[in-house]
Amino acid sequence: MNRINTATTSSPQPRSSQRMAALALAAVLGVALSAAPRAVQAEPDAQALVRSADQARGGGLPGLVWEVHLVNTGSTIDEQPDERIRVMATATSSLAEVLDPPNVKGSKMLQVDRNMWMTKPGLKKPVAISPRQRLSGQAAIGDIAATNYAKDYDAKYLRDETINGTPCHVLELTATSRQATYDRIIYWVAAQKGVAVKADFLSLSGKKMKSADFDYDARIIINGRTIPFVSRMQISDALTDAKTTMSYSKIVVKAVPAAEFDVANLR
Amino acid sequence: MTHRPSRPAAMLIAARRLGMLAGLMAASATAWADAPADEPPEVRTSASLDTWLYGSQTELYADSLLNPGNRLLRVPANQANAEARLSLRATLDSLDAVIDTRAWAQRDWLGPHSDASVPERTQNHSQINLTQGFARIKHEADTFVAGRELLTWGPGTFRSPSNPFYFDAGRTQPLAATPGIDLLRFTRGIGPWRATLGNVFATSEITPAIRMPHTRFLKVDHQGDSHLISLNVALRDHEPGFVGAFAQLTPDDAWLLYGEVGMSSRPAPSGHTWLGGASYTLENGHTFTAEWLHNNGGLRPKQMAAIIDQAEASVQLARQFSSLGDAWLDERMRPLLAQTPRLLGRNYVWLGWQSNPQDTQLIWRTELTTNITDGSAMAMFYIEKNLVPKVSAFAVINQMGGSRRTEFGAAVQSRLTLGLKFFVF
Numbered sequence: 001m002n003r004i005n006t007a008t009t010s011s012p013q014p015r016s017s018q019r020m021a022a023l024a025l026a027a028v029l030g031v032a033l034s035a036a037p038r039a040v041q042a043e044p045d046a047q048a049l050v051r052s053a054d055q056a057r058g059g060g061l062p063g064l065v066w067e068v069h070l071v072n073t074g075s076t077i078d079e080q081p082d083e084r085i086r087v088m089a090t091a092t093s094s095l096a097e098v099l100d101p102p103n104v105k106g107s108k109m110l111q112v113d114r115n116m117w118m119t120k121p122g123l124k125k126p127v128a129i130s131p132r133q134r135l136s137g138q139a140a141i142g143d144i145a146a147t148n149y150a151k152d153y154d155a156k157y158l159r160d161e162t163i164n165g166t167p168c169h170v171l172e173l174t175a176t177s178r179q180a181t182y183d184r185i186i187y188w189v190a191a192q193k194g195v196a197v198k199a200d201f202l203s204l205s206g207k208k209m210k211s212a213d214f215d216y217d218a219r220i221i222i223n224g225r226t227i228p229f230v231s232r233m234q235i236s237d238a239l240t241d242a243k244t245t246m247s248y249s250k251i252v253v254k255a256v257p258a259a260e261f262d263v264a265n266l267r
Numbered sequence: 268m269t270h271r272p273s274r275p276a277a278m279l280i281a282a283r284r285l286g287m288l289a290g291l292m293a294a295s296a297t298a299w300a301d302a303p304a305d306e307p308p309e310v311r312t313s314a315s316l317d318t319w320l321y322g323s324q325t326e327l328y329a330d331s332l333l334n335p336g337n338r339l340l341r342v343p344a345n346q347a348n349a350e351a352r353l354s355l356r357a358t359l360d361s362l363d364a365v366i367d368t369r370a371w372a373q374r375d376w377l378g379p380h381s382d383a384s385v386p387e388r389t390q391n392h393s394q395i396n397l398t399q400g401f402a403r404i405k406h407e408a409d410t411f412v413a414g415r416e417l418l419t420w421g422p423g424t425f426r427s428p429s430n431p432f433y434f435d436a437g438r439t440q441p442l443a444a445t446p447g448i449d450l451l452r453f454t455r456g457i458g459p460w461r462a463t464l465g466n467v468f469a470t471s472e473i474t475p476a477i478r479m480p481h482t483r484f485l486k487v488d489h490q491g492d493s494h495l496i497s498l499n500v501a502l503r504d505h506e507p508g509f510v511g512a513f514a515q516l517t518p519d520d521a522w523l524l525y526g527e528v529g530m531s532s533r534p535a536p537s538g539h540t541w542l543g544g545a546s547y548t549l550e551n552g553h554t555f556t557a558e559w560l561h562n563n564g565g566l567r568p569k570q571m572a573a574i575i576d577q578a579e580a581s582v583q584l585a586r587q588f589s590s591l592g593d594a595w596l597d598e599r600m601r602p603l604l605a606q607t608p609r610l611l612g613r614n615y616v617w618l619g620w621q622s623n624p625q626d627t628q629l630i631w632r633t634e635l636t637t638n639i640t641d642g643s644a645m646a647m648f649y650i651e652k653n654l655v656p657k658v659s660a661f662a663v664i665n666q667m668g669g670s671r672r673t674e675f676g677a678a679v680q681s682r683l684t685l686g687l688k689f690f691v692f
Binding site: 080081083099101103105106109112113114115118120122124125126127130131133135136178257259262263265 | 361399416433490520549554692
């Protein structure tokens with residue numbers, strides 16, 4: 001860095017000296033700015049990143065109807081058959097109907113905020129169930145419905161990281177309510193596309209319980225804009241080789257009437 | 268003596284009520300008419316057919332006081348059943364059509380008669396029922412239903428005190444096929460509130476049989492983030508009314524807390540029934556449930572003892588005077604048994620432990636029902652295993668215990684049911 005002569009004297013400096021001092025100051029400032037860009041560039045808005053990622057997984061939409069094909073694999077899985085489920089979801093509610101396998105066809109699971117019920121053909125009335133009664137394999141009911149992490153979690157920016165060649169923002173999500181499916185999530189959101197690439201699901205103590213990765217081969221149109229949409233989510237158990245792969249298809253974005261989430265209409 | 272309206276007057280009353288419901292629909296129809304017309308209608312259909320084959324073997328208490336020698340209740344020693352359950356669903360946008368039918372055939376072997384000269388008897392039964400058959404329109408938060416619908420509600424497992432039509436929850440009978448009731452109902456939803464107004468035309472298909480035709484009901488629900496509260500009133504002309512309520516709370520992922528209450532002078536002289544319950548779900552999805560039920564219309568110990576004493580005296584007479592025969596005993600005992608309430612006792616504790624009901628391969632459930640008043644109990648174990656995608660096997664074991672002067676020790680000792688379910692399509 002050139003030394004800047006800032007000495008003050010009582011006598012006025014010549015004009016050429018003033019011009020040179022100004023140029024030197026500008027050069028110093030330019031070097032300082034280029035040498036330390038992070039010091040002045042704003043950290044990405046973590047909550048905005050989560051909202052963007054949510055939209056590609058059904059969040060923030062007026063409603064969503066889709067089919068989910070669940071496949072369970074792993075040495076600890078006792079030959080669980082594939083399941084095919086039709087789901088209607090809004091921000092706070094979801095209704096899932098099992099289409100396959102035949103022995104549970106027609107079973108329905110209703111979730112309204114933190115309340116959940118299920119019914120099966122032959123059951124006299126819907127039964128209140130717990131979110132702990134996991135849907136299938138590693139998948140919870142929250143994994144097949146629309147994702148609203150922005151509503152259920154506080155997001156904190158951690159760092160940048162590249163996953164499989166994709167630059168990502170890494171966020172830490174902490175549940176703000178007991179309604180959230182998971183206590184804490186480490187969330188990788190692609191920097192360019194704004195979609196979630198990977199997630200680690202942690203307990204309150206920070207122990208990793210499951211992890212997930214996502215594909216976005218589907219497309220939906222929102223307000224005339226085509227955006228990528230989740231087509232596959234694979235959840236892996238942290239301790240065993242058990243995995244559940246969910247493939248999403250027949251995706252329709254539309255408002256779902258509230259009457260669909262009335263427990264009296266589960267028949 | 269109650270005065271019942273004449274048939275034409277009754278039809279006029281029913282027509283007026285239908286008119287009221289139609290008016291409610293019309294008031295809503297204008298709001299329903301502005302659905303967007305540019306979206307193609309969604310059409311979905313589904314059908315499923317299950318067939319069940321199962322057999323039961325029942326052991327009776329040989330020294331039963333209420334059913335000596337099985338001459339009164341004639342409980343089959345062995346049963347063979349075949350059932351077919353067909354379910355059809357169709358959806359056209361906001362309109363649903365639901366049809367559930369059940370065809371059932373049963374052969375009973377009544378076991379040896381107390382008179383050795385009488386050969387073992389068999390009986391055949393068969394029936395075809397429309398379990399449900401209704402049309403439903405859903406628009407925004409509103410619903411309109413017409414037809415035969417299984418109108419059940421409430422979080423209780425052992426019984427449903429808050430429901431005027433379905434007191435027996437049926438969840439304690441895993442093979443039950445509960446029929447619907449014939450009704451018109453309209454539900455309006457506003458925010459977390461729902462109000463349902465309905466008219467029930469017939470309840471004749473329900474077993475145990477109840478007769479509540481021409482019943483109007485109003486039900487109001489409040490659905491919160493973690494709770495559901497409901498209050499209902501059911502009225503019939505010239506008959507006592509019914510008030511029921513339930514509440515359930517989900518404080519966290521593991522716990523569910525709930526209660527139900529029903530108050531009416533039907534069927535007992537002074538009938539109110541309370542149920543309180545709680546369930547806890549483990550991380551593996553298994554659930555423990557405990558319920559306590561107070562049945563104010565149940566028999567007090569002295570009343571139960573009086574029935575048993577009368578039955579015992581009748582049996583002694585029949586034994587002493589063999590010429591009296593079964594018909595005499597039947598004539599003495601049947602009116603006595605007909606007066607017993609739907610639940611004999613006044614206080615029950617029900618305990619349940621079940622596997623994750625979401626499991627597609629293996630589910631099981633075990634329950635213990637205890638009549639606190641007389642100390643008798645009934646245990647039930649149910650298990651269902653999927654063998655191949657379209658076939659499941661199941662078993663039900665019931666074991667009763669208690670003295671012959673108690674509810675669960677009075678007649679049936681145990682029952683074993685084994686069966687197969689075929690999921691045709």
